[in-house]
Each structure stands twice: as structure tokens, then as C-alpha cells.
Amino acid sequence: MKKSIFLFVLAMISHSIFAQFISYPAEIVGGSYNYKMVFEQEIYYPQAAKEAKAEGEIIIFFTVGEDGFGKDFKVVQSVHPELDQAYIEMMKYLTWVPGNKDGAVCASQEKKYQKLKIKKYDKLVKKRGYDQPPFPYTPYSSEMTLRPNSKLEQKTKPFYKNKEVNVYKFISEYIKIPDAAVKQGIKGEVEIAFIVEPSGRLSNFREIKGLGGGCTEEAYRLIQMLKWEPAKANGEYVRSEYQITVNFGNSKY
Numbered sequence: 001m002k003k004s005i006f007l008f009v010l011a012m013i014s015h016s017i018f019a020q021f022i023s024y025p026a027e028i029v030g031g032s033y034n035y036k037m038v039f040e041q042e043i044y045y046p047q048a049a050k051e052a053k054a055e056g057e058i059i060i061f062f063t064v065g066e067d068g069f070g071k072d073f074k075v076v077q078s079v080h081p082e083l084d085q086a087y088i089e090m091m092k093y094l095t096w097v098p099g100n101k102d103g104a105v106c107a108s109q110e111k112k113y114q115k116l117k118i119k120k121y122d123k124l125v126k127k128r129g130y131d132q133p134p135f136p137y138t139p140y141s142s143e144m145t146l147r148p149n150s151k152l153e154q155k156t157k158p159f160y161k162n163k164e165v166n167v168y169k170f171i172s173e174y175i176k177i178p179d180a181a182v183k184q185g186i187k188g189e190v191e192i193a194f195i196v197e198p199s200g201r202l203s204n205f206r207e208i209k210g211l212g213g214g215c216t217e218e219a220y221r222l223i224q225m226l227k228w229e230p231a232k233a234n235g236e237y238v239r240s241e242y243q244i245t246v247n248f249g250n251s252k253y
Contacts, residue, residue, distance in 0.1 A: 024100040026064035026108045029206050035094065038203050039114070042090040044132050045121040046082040054080035058087050059113040064096045066105050069144060079116055087114065092144050095195070095204045133199065137230055140198035140237040147231065147238045154232035156196045156242055160225065171222050171246055178214030186213040187249025192220065196228045198237040211248060219246040 028035050059077035062070050073088045091112065099108030125131050149155065158167045180186075191209035194202050202224060210216045223244070231240040 023102075023106075023108075026068075026096045026099045026110055029068070029095045029097055029204050034204050034206075037205070038093045039090060040124060040128065041201050041203070042093055042133050043121070043124070044086045044090075045116070045118065046080075046086055049080040049083040049086075050118055052080055053118070054083055055117050057113055057115045058084055059111065060084075060088065060091070061109065061111055062091070063107055064098055064110050065107050066098050068096045068098050070094060070096065070110075077113070083116060087116070093197070093203055133201075135199045137198060137200060137237040139235070140230075141233075141239070142198075144239060146195065147233050147240050149240070152231045152233050152238075152240060153235075156231045156240060157229040159227040159229065162227075165226070167226070167244065170226065174222060174225065175246070175248075176218060177248060178218055181211070181213030181215055181248060184213050186211050186215065189245050189247050190215045190219045191243065191245045192216065192223070193241055193243040194223060195239060195241050196230050197239055198230050200228050200230055202228060208243065209245075215246075215248050218248075219244075222246065 056079045057077060058075065058079045060073055060075050062073040064070055070091055073091065075084045075088070078084050098105045100106065157164055158170070159165065160170055188211050189209065190207070190211050193206050193208055195204040197203055205220050205223075207216045228242075230237040232238065
């Protein structure tokens with residue numbers, strides 16, 4: 001009996017010591033949803049790569065810093081030099097939940113791979129309506145850091161059908177309560193955040209406060225119905241984050 005207790009205590013101590021050294025790698029904010037969005041918006045297949053009929057799988061190593069941004073990108077399996085660089089430029093748009101070691105945020109080494117095909121890219125171009133990603137707002141900053149609201153001289157502006165709108169009024173008019181939320185009697189607030197790029201395109205959606213029942217997805221849909229004019233700082237259009245709360249269950253909705 002004493003031996004069994006001793007072995008049990010020893011096992012618990014060993015588990016506790018081991019748990020202290022578990023490391024968690026960095027994760028893309030929003031997971032595959034945001035990766036797919038950014039990839040489909042920002043990837044570019046250079047003409048030189050097309051002419052060379054360059055296709056295949058690119059593999060890169062990089063560091064995700066404690067600030068949640070990727071850096072020090074290195075190609076370990078190349079498809080074409082210009083296409084490799086285009087893929088890295090696309091990856092820079094992503095924000096990350098940093099790695100964690102012993103309960104503390106830390107930088108981590110990460111790996112990413114992606115198959116690149118010309119025919120698939122051509123279909124994507126037809127779907128999105130452009131080849132090389134456009135930047136209609138100029139001048140714009142190429143810095144990937146997010147500008148805090150306190151540093152903005154002009155905040156982001158939402159538009160619907162070419163008219164500036166009050167985003168909350170727009171939501172109240174176009175919101176659709178998901179069937180799952182209705183059936184489950186889900187009511188309350190969803191809080192989300194997303195980045196408005198200098199191009200006006202949106203990226204890196206994240207849920208701050210959720211409800212379930214498809215409410216977060218509905219909030220994302222509403223925001224993506226709008227066109228956004230990016231924020232400005234020091235006379236340039238810049239990257240900034242926008243946060244909003246969507247009410248599900250308010251009688252006016």
C-alpha cells in the first residue's frame with residue numbers, strides 16, 4: 001500500500017515537472033480562416049515565374065517574435081526566386097499568437113509550406129478581379145506594424161455602395177441572426193477585431209468575445225460587406241486595427 005502511494009506521488013511530481021517545460025508553438029491569429037483570406041487576397045504570381053512554368057511546393061522557415069509578427073524568412077525549398085519572394089511578402093501580412101514556454105511568451109521558429117499552381121492562381125485572379133494586388137490609396141506606408149488609434153490623424157471609414165455609413169446603423173439594418181442561435185436561444189454581444197490594410201483590404205479577423213451559434217461568423221460577414229478606407233498617419237495610409245461589438249438579441253435587430 002505504501003509503495004503504491006509512493007509511486008503515485010512520484011508520478012504526480014514527475015508530471016508536474018514535465019508540464020513546466022511544455023512549449024507551445026506560435027499560431028496564426030484566426031487559424032486557417034485568416035490564412036486562406038490573406039493568401040487569396042495578397043498572393044501574386046510574377047510573370048517571370050509564369051513564363052518559366054514554375055510550379056511546386058514552397059517551404060519556408062521563419063521566426064515569430066514576441067510581438068506576434070513574422071520575420072527572418074528563409075526559403076528552404078524554392079519554386080522560383082520571384083515567386084518565393086512574393087509568397088514571403090504575403091506571409092508578412094499574417095499576425096500570430098506568439099509561442100509560449102514555461103508560461104511565458106517567447107519567440108519561436110516556425111515552418112510553412114504551400115503548393116503553388118499557375119492554373120489555380122489564374123482562377124483566383126478571375127475570382128478576385130485583379131492580378132497584382134492593387135493599392136488604390138496613395139501615398140501608403142509599407143510598414144507592417146499596426147498604428148495605434150492615438151497616432152492616427154484620420155481613422156478608418158466604412159462605405160457601402162460608395163457612401164460612407166455609420167457601421168452600427170448598417171449592422172442593425174443588415175444583420176441576420178443565425179438559425180442555430182435562434183434555436184439555442186443565444187443572445188448577447190460578439191466582439192471582434194480585424195486589420196484594415198493600407199490597400200483597404202481586410203485581414204486577420206479575430207474573436208475577442210464570442211457567443212457560438214454562428215454569431216461570430218455573421219459578424220465577420222457583415223464587416224466584409226463594407227468597403228473600408230484605411231487610416232492615415234503622417235500623411236500616409238497605414239495599417240490599423242478596428243474593433244467592434246455586434247449585438248445579437250437586441251430588439252431593434
